[in-house]
Amino acid sequence: DAGVIQSPRHEVTEMGQEVTLRCKPISGHDYLFWYRQTMMRGLELLIYFNNNVPIDDSGMPEDRFSAKMPNASFSTLKIQPSEPRDSAVYFCASSPNQGRGGETQYFGPGTRLLVL
Amino acid sequence: AQSVSQHNHHVILSEAASLELGCNYSYGGTVNLFWYVQYPGQHLQLLLKYFSGDPLVKGIKGFEAEFIKSKFSFNLRKPSVQWSDTAEYFCAVSITGGGNKLTFGTGTQLKVEL
Numbered sequence: 001d002a003g004v005i006q007s008p009r010h011e012v013t014e015m016g017q018e019v020t021l022r023c024k025p026i027s028g029h030d031y032l033f034w035y036r037q038t039m040m041r042g043l044e045l046l047i048y049f050n051n052n053v054p055i056d057d058s059g060m061p062e063d064r065f066s067a068k069m070p071n072a073s074f075s076t077l078k079i080q081p082s083e084p085r086d087s088a089v090y091f092c093a094s095s096p097n098q099g100r101g102g103e104t105q106y107f108g109p110g111t112r113l114l115v116l
Numbered sequence: 117a118q119s120v121s122q123h124n125h126h127v128i129l130s131e132a133a134s135l136e137l138g139c140n141y142s143y144g145g146t147v148n149l150f151w152y153v154q155y156p157g158q159h160l161q162l163l164l165k166y167f168s169g170d171p172l173v174k175g176i177k178g179f180e181a182e183f184i185k186s187k188f189s190f191n192l193r194k195p196s197v198q199w200s201d202t203a204e205y206f207c208a209v210s211i212t213g214g215g216n217k218l219t220f221g222t223g224t225q226l227k228v229e230l
Binding site: 104 | 162206220
């Protein structure tokens, strides 16, 4: 398996532009997570899905952020309009649901976003 | 809500030194505990995890961690570190029945010097 795939790996954009980050989870995984990593705040969970349904979006910083999962193999995180404070590394992760608890999350390589 | 504390933010060790990184969590119910590692420029990878059974968990690359329920702790240990262990280490917790949602600590940056 190729693991979790994210694109693009790097994104540089100007303030006010729309940014779309993409994620393909590991096939067969029921859960998908979006995280943001910054020096100041560490790793923050933004939103997660179970079977394509958003379960908890309490970590989404504000209305400028939105996430979708139209099918089991694809998710997007969109920022519109982007601001310099959105600069961070955005990770996608997926995990199976084996019913035992403690399922491992498998992380993608991340998208390094710089908003100028 | 649960939270995770990692008290050591930066640790510098010489090769062959022993390592112990502290992790404490706050939650009164049943938890699952994880240590992830992020090597420079790479994504997070699982080192080890505890969800039931023996509280002493062994992971990859010679790492181990012990779950001490009475202390709400899950400290990571390695008897002899190598230069290649230089990385950032994250402790995380999920609640059993909580939908696999992980709460991460702030991370510990480990630098191993030759």
